[in-house]
Amino acid sequence: MQPQLIICEHCDSVYQRPALAPKQTAHCQRCGALLERGRHLTTDQLLALTVAAAILFMLANAFPIVEISMQGLSNEATLWASVEALAEGRITIIALVTGLSIIFAPALQIILLGWVLYHARSGRIAPGFRTCMRALEHLRPWSMLEVCLLGILIAIIKLAGMLEVHAGLGLWAMAMLTVLIILISGRDVRDLWNELQVPVR
Ligand SMILES: [Zn+2]
Incomplete structure (x- = not known):
């Protein structure tokens, strides 16, 4: 067609x-x-949101997602540290899936979106456009930030009775990142196929 x-x-x-x-x-x-x-967001707006997502991603990884304290002792955990902790146990496969879904998939999504949108901004088709767009479709189910976020929130609520648990800066960044990624990687980006008139083939 x-x-x-x-x-x-x-x-x-x-x-x-x-x-x-x-x-x-x-x-x-x-x-x-x-x-x-019609689209909700222009290419420029999508690109700006992608840059914001990249910054939030860095914050989500750099700052602790939870801070736990009990009787004067306190501990913090970052996303990366949590994945590492999982990898040390016997459930390495879970660590792998977790790392893939909460760190690598969102990172790749942000990079691919940035690449495609940066070129689309000046009306050009990014080199490897088809591969990038298909990869984005495949990544969507792998990016489970929202599931992870829900898990962390439930853990915080459950632990709150026993320990002093606080949401760290990383968690807030992650929450905003989740919303942004859903917003950016939706239908508006898929419209680039039509807009740049790339044959699907
Ligand atoms: Zn009709």
Whole structure:
């Protein structure tokens, strides 16, 4: 199919793909069904958010995610230290999956998004565009920041009765990073296929 053509899912009418401004919508002339919705964010905005995500990612890794104290003793844990601690035990495979899903997948997502968006900003197709975009699709289920975040919050609440547990700066960074990644890697980025007119092949 030609990428510049668009088919109404309800009545099979074919249209030229319209150029939509952000938040504009296109409807089928025959049956009125929604054909396409304009992007929420421009490429510039997406790129700016990606840079913000990169900074938050560094903060999430550099600062402790939890601080635990008990009877005057205190301890902090960073993401990396938690993965390392897991790797030392007998559950190395869990450490591997955890490291992959909370450190490597988000890092790769940020790098790929930055690469693709940086080029798209000036209307160019990034070298390796297809590979990057497909990798981004495959990475989405691997990036389990939100699951991890939920786990940490539950642990903090459960431990709060016994110990003094505080959310560290790293945790706040991680929370914001989670929201940003969901926002950036959504449909708006997939629209680059059409916008740059890259044949899917
Ligand atoms: Zn229609």
